[in-house]
Amino acid sequence: MAEAVRPVQPAGIQVTDAAAAERLVAETLTTMRELEILLGRESDHIRVGRLAEGLAEAPQKTALAGAYLRGLQAVKANAVALARFAPEGIAALRDAHGRFSEVVAANQAVLATARSVSEGLLRNLSTELTRSAEPKGYGTRPAPSPYGHRRSAPLVLSRSL
Template identity: 80%
Template sequence: MPEAGPSAPVRVADAEGAERLVAETLSVMRDLEVLLGRESDHIRVGRLAEGLAEAPLKTALSGAYLQGLQAVKANAVALARFAPEGLAALREAHGRFSDAVAANQAVLGTARAISEGLLRSLSAELTRSAEPQGYGIGYGTRPAPSPYGHRRSVPLVLSRSL
């Protein structure tokens, strides 16, 4: 697992350093892409707990990836000079990685929208069932409002162990 603390800026001075920076950045990018794929697969089929279980690792890999990108940007001239094929590989891998991130965000957005919709419908159902049902009231009419200006509400219970 990548280290969590700030590290010294990477300076590429030769071909070996350029190749090492490219290899490390590609490795972190691949690991993060695999993790995003697993997360998306779990959430897509409704296994939310399993999908979100690797959040600490995802955070660590994301941080390492961003540090790698900063190092690549800071050493762009040296990489172009010492490892032009590595720079081309990074560009290509970054395009695939961007697609994986977009797919993961779509899955997470869909899951969020479904969850919000379920909570709204549950709340509406609880509110509707809490409305008073009395005798002598015609169909479709409601009783007079409370003299205190508010309706009695029913608490909403939410289980976080899904």
């Protein structure tokens, strides 16, 4: 399993020297890298159908995402000081953020595909259940529903899969 999340400095910090600027950049980059790795693992699991494993690190993902956003807020709040004390850090953050955005987009595409496939499976299952509940004899029809659609057997969904 993954390590405990190290909190990033709060957004209210003021960078007043080069050491603080470098520390803020390093902590933000570290958090971004850890979140990128976790998103990659999640995507890999979900891509091959291991949904439980893919979603098992959701609390860690939430904590890292929060730490990342706090880091970005601190970077934005100290943009002038960072430009003065750590201009190469700003360039590193821009590059890392570009790569990170691609990983997030890929992760979102995998999650959307898994959601779409799941919905399609449930829709097909419901259709099959409705079809199998229809009478097969001659001249017999089920009683009409007061809501204008055919009655079907209840569908049970297990969210623990």
